[in-house]
Amino acid sequence: MTPFRASPGSKPPAAREEPASGVTLGEGLLCGVFFFAVYAFACSEPWAVSVLELLIAALLGFLVWTGRLKRPEGPQRFLLYGMGVVILIGLLQLSRQGTVFDARTPWPFTMSVWATRKALLLWLSYCGLIAAAGSILDRPARLERLAWAIFLLGAITGVAGLGFQSFDSSLALGFRRITHPYTAAFGPFIDRDHAATFLGMSGGVGLGLFWGRLTRLRRARQPLADGIAKAAMVFSLLAALVFCLRATGSRGGAHAFFLSCALVSMAGSFIFARGRLKAALLFGILAAAAAYAWMLYAFPFWRGYSQGVLAASFRARISLYRSGLRMARDFWPFGVGLGAFRFAFPAYQGSFIKGLVLHVHDDWLELVLETGVCGFAAFAAGVAAMLGSGISAWKNCESSESRAMIGGALAGMLVLLLHMLVDFPFQMPGDAVTFFLISCLLRPRRPGREEGGLAASVSWRAKAGAVALCACMAALTLPAVVADYDYLQARSAPPNAIISYLEPALRLEPNPDYALLLGWAYDMKAYENAGQRRVLLEKAMGTVAPYCRLYPADSALESLQIDIARRLSAARA
Numbered sequence: 001m002t003p004f005r006a007s008p009g010s011k012p013p014a015a016r017e018e019p020a021s022g023v024t025l026g027e028g029l030l031c032g033v034f035f036f037a038v039y040a041f042a043c044s045e046p047w048a049v050s051v052l053e054l055l056i057a058a059l060l061g062f063l064v065w066t067g068r069l070k071r072p073e074g075p076q077r078f079l080l081y082g083m084g085v086v087i088l089i090g091l092l093q094l095s096r097q098g099t100v101f102d103a104r105t106p107w108p109f110t111m112s113v114w115a116t117r118k119a120l121l122l123w124l125s126y127c128g129l130i131a132a133a134g135s136i137l138d139r140p141a142r143l144e145r146l147a148w149a150i151f152l153l154g155a156i157t158g159v160a161g162l163g164f165q166s167f168d169s170s171l172a173l174g175f176r177r178i179t180h181p182y183t184a185a186f187g188p189f190i191d192r193d194h195a196a197t198f199l200g201m202s203g204g205v206g207l208g209l210f211w212g213r214l215t216r217l218r219r220a221r222q223p224l225a226d227g228i229a230k231a232a233m234v235f236s237l238l239a240a241l242v243f244c245l246r247a248t249g250s251r252g253g254a255h256a257f258f259l260s261c262a263l264v265s266m267a268g269s270f271i272f273a274r275g276r277l278k279a280a281l282l283f284g285i286l287a288a289a290a291a292y293a294w295m296l297y298a299f300p301f302w303r304g305y306s307q308g309v310l311a312a313s314f315r316a317r318i319s320l321y322r323s324g325l326r327m328a329r330d331f332w333p334f335g336v337g338l339g340a341f342r343f344a345f346p347a348y349q350g351s352f353i354k355g356l357v358l359h360v361h362d363d364w365l366e367l368v369l370e371t372g373v374c375g376f377a378a379f380a381a382g383v384a385a386m387l388g389s390g391i392s393a394w395k396n397c398e399s400s401e402s403r404a405m406i407g408g409a410l411a412g413m414l415v416l417l418l419h420m421l422v423d424f425p426f427q428m429p430g431d432a433v434t435f436f437l438i439s440c441l442l443r444p445r446r447p448g449r450e451e452g453g454l455a456a457s458v459s460w461r462a463k464a465g466a467v468a469l470c471a472c473m474a475a476l477t478l479p480a481v482v483a484d485y486d487y488l489q490a491r492s493a494p495p496n497a498i499i500s501y502l503e504p505a506l507r508l509e510p511n512p513d514y515a516l517l518l519g520w521a522y523d524m525k526a527y528e529n530a531g532q533r534r535v536l537l538e539k540a541m542g543t544v545a546p547y548c549r550l551y552p553a554d555s556a557l558e559s560l561q562i563d564i565a566r567r568l569s570a571a572r573a
Helices: 027-037 046-066 075-093 113-136 140-166 192-216 224-247 251-272 273-298 310-329 363-398 400-419 429-442 460-490 494-508 512-528 534-548 555-572
Strands: none
Touching: 027 046, 027 113, 027 140, 027 429, 046 113, 046 429, 046 460, 046 534, 075 113, 075 363, 113 429, 113 460, 113 555, 140 192, 140 224, 140 400, 140 429, 192 224, 192 251, 192 400, 224 251, 251 273, 251 363, 251 400, 273 460, 310 363, 363 400, 363 429, 400 429, 460 494, 494 512, 512 534, 512 555, 534 555
16 A cells, blocks of 8 residues: 655645534534434433434444544533543442342442443443534534524424423323323423423523624624514524423422523623623512512412412422432442432332332432432532533633523523432433533633644544444343333233233343233233143243342332232142
């Protein structure tokens, strides 16, 4: 092969300059990941989570293949440090599985190796998304396009949810029946509270875009009427989004949105405004706070009251928090395992709460329960350092328009961080992905300067690594997609078909929910086949018993095992 000879002004063949403007393929793929994360029902179902992880791996593979993957810079690197410690704790937890009754130890362990392994895969995918987004969004124009994408998708989601809500439809997007019990769909979200978090984050970004449009009026060369019209358009979209946020009926989401916008607005007034302008802005913020206080007084619903008494959701949360704090005292160093909360909580669950509890409705407390004080401190420190770096970039930004965008990003991120105190939006991958993408907007930008440059030369080893990454993620995620599809089919099938669906699903994924349904199907089939009753009951016991030993706090598995054991004893007699 003839070696490349450099000539004056020439470039190596592998070095390619990216166009300075226009939407690139990397941006398109990133927006595709974002759209899927939100509109695949917020990726709240296992099949959608697995597909999301595969899409992120494909995006990373594309960046490695083209030589555009860069080391994370800016505020996001602090977040990655905190997430890295949580991932390290999760890896240590995989070394030993215990149960809630015999595993009280200061050393890392998990209540479910299967659940921790799945949670680790998701957290690693989040880290990959942050690295990919930081590599793609390296220019001011791309960051602005991302902000518009988040804002517009929020407005579309709000209008879609409001439209289907007006038809009194409980279906997600009007056609998809929710598999989760006791939820109220709003747009693509299985629950109105999680939809409110997304709308609040989009609204925070939209507020930054609106203030950016106002600052552009002073220096734009276009006619003043055109600038005012564009600012009015942004304001109208923002007002519609806030109205849709109110229509969700989510108290936590609405309060988090107001508090985050008020905090960022007040901070901006103290940092940037001077003289009469500062006084006017502070007066406006205080007037808005007074109006909000009046709304809380006039409408008891927003204070958490229903028909003159404290709402059941509030009382349920209080019970969950009390039980969670008792559980935290027993497993405070390293928690019960990343993603394994549900397998330990039944032993501490209060009598007020009935049924299976998947989340404690406080993401910060749940992080303590799953990774202990060590994991919580690392993640909280990473988030605090990221916000501190973002505030520093906000103060030192030379462009007033970019400054407004950073302020909007801070408001949008605070919505999720505040709502995490009373709900579990971070457990919804659709909301988590939005949060991580908004964090990219904290990167400082300078007017007239386009960052980025040449793509690096890519070796065959890097390309082989990209292919291996995608193949590895496919091997880890596709079985979960297939198994969850079979599980969804089995839930509406007769007992005979349930067995044919769930036997291969349980071989692919050791999910206790699959084992519970499969054991029940064998038990039901034993009722109908007196000649094969003993054989079928033995199969049911062989399916359920191993999971009862792994998860002794699961009351549904325990009840089914007792019933099968009673009938099996009668069949053997």
